Amino acid sequence: MNSLKVGDKVVYPNQGLGVVEDIREQLYNGERFKIFHLRILCNNTLVLVPTASAQEIGIRRPNSNAAIKEVFSFIRNGEVDIRTNWKGRYKEHLNLMKSGSLLDLALVLKSLYCLSRVKPLSFREKKMMEKARELIVSEVSEATDLSASRVERKVHDSLTHYFRGIKARLTS
Numbered sequence: 001m002n003s004l005k006v007g008d009k010v011v012y013p014n015q016g017l018g019v020v021e022d023i024r025e026q027l028y029n030g031e032r033f034k035i036f037h038l039r040i041l042c043n044n045t046l047v048l049v050p051t052a053s054a055q056e057i058g059i060r061r062p063n064s065n066a067a068i069k070e071v072f073s074f075i076r077n078g079e080v081d082i083r084t085n086w087k088g089r090y091k092e093h094l095n096l097m098k099s100g101s102l103l104d105l106a107l108v109l110k111s112l113y114c115l116s117r118v119k120p121l122s123f124r125e126k127k128m129m130e131k132a133r134e135l136i137v138s139e140v141s142e143a144t145d146l147s148a149s150r151v152e153r154k155v156h157d158s159l160t161h162y163f164r165g166i167k168a169r170l171t172s
Contacts, residue, residue: 004036004054009142013058013100014131016042017138023051042138058100062143071106071136075158080111086122093128102139108132113159 004010008020022037034051038059049057063071083089093112096104112121112129121129136155141148 004051009062010038010059011062011100011139012038012040012047014097014135015040015045015047016135017062017142018047021046042134058098060100062139063102065144067102068140068143071102071140072154072158074103075106075110075155076161078110078162080107080114082111082115090124090128093125097128097132102136105132105136109136109155110159110162114163117163 004020004023006020006022010018010020012018018038018040020036021039024035024037025032026035027033036049036051036054036059038047038049039045040047049059083092089111093108096108109129109132112125112132115121115125116129133152133155137148137151140146140155141151144151146154
C-alpha cells in the first residue's frame, strides 16, 4: 500500500469507496508515522489510517473489470448455502462484510436476497443486504464508469436470474 498517491481511489472494507486526499507524517507519542488521509465518498467522512496498517485493515485498490465479471458470474450462476441458524448466519456474513472482498460482498448479498425470497429478513439482515448492495454498486460503478443506476439494475437482474430456476438450500 506504500505505492498509493494523493488522488488514488481505494476501497475501505465495510465503508466503501474512498480517495487518498493526503499523505502526511505525523508525530504520535514521540514516534513519527506516515498517515493516509482517506475521504470516504458515500458519506464524506475523513479517515486517518497509518500506512503500516492499511494492508492489515484491508484497504485495497478497486477491482479490475475481469474481477467484476467474475462477481456478476457468481451472482447469476454460483450456488449459495443458507444457514437456518440466525446468529451463525449473521456472524458469518459480518465477517465476510469486514473482509472487503467484492466476491464476499456478493456472497452476502446473494444469500440474503435468496433468504428474503423464502422468509422475511430481520432488521439487521435487511440493513446488511442493503449495505452489501451499496458497496458493490459503488465499486463497480467507479471501476467500470457505468452509472450507479445501471449497475444497480445489473445487480438486480443478476439476482433475479439466479432465483428464477433455483431455490436456496437451507442448511442448519
